[in-house]
């Protein structure tokens with residue numbers, strides 16, 4: 543309890559001065575790089591990741607966190623989040639919703655060009671587990687198409703998929719795995735969707751990371767509270783000794799994992 547209280551208090555103080563942190567331009571790169579690393583994964587080794595649903599997750603050391611953002615891209619929050627990540631030289635994975643990508647393809651490119659991994663989150667954000675398989679498959683394919691088209695021929699999306707609401711069926715899993723796409727669940731939930739107050743996003747994320755010890759953290763880049771919270775969440779993670787891991791696809795095959 544005392545720990546949580548200190549987070550809330552520090553968050554309350556910090557939330558008054560967000561620009562100081564967000565405007566920083568990684569003045570100490572060596573320190574930043576010592577707090578993060580990149581791992582390359584392929585579906586044959588890591589087909590299903592995230593211990594809330596699956597037995598396996600990414601091979602992370604204690605205290606290592608993979609930041610993931612679902613549902614975007616949208617302005618102004620996705621660019622705000624990019625700014626906060628850049629200020630700390632942190633790379634993340636964005637699971638993009640096709641409909642939002644179709645409306646703002648330049649934001650998808652902006653995320654990619656900032657060095658982050660760009661994966662898929664369906665087209666319409668329907669609950670795929672409640673759709674007939676053919677419709678679910680179509681929605682996933684449209685989502686992949688929207689992201690791929692937005693990125694254009696020179697940028698390759700990561701073969702990573704996370705289901706809306708984390709709801710998926712065995713049939714959908716088989717379909718995605720047949721396309722060499724890694725299916726992501728989560729290890730820790732910020733529950734940012736439920737919070738309007740950025741302090742609550744920081745507090746809950748840290749509590750969940752504290753419980754999990756390491757792993758994939760779920761956030762949403764369409765949320766104003768998340769965008770405001772992120773500089774402080776990164777600061778709090780640093781203060782508590784957490785390090786970030788950027789997950790990229792291991793591109794050994796010519797298709798990069800997106801076989802038809």
Ligand SMILES: [Zn+2]
Pocket residue numbers: 612613663667705706707
């Ligand atoms: Zn979602």
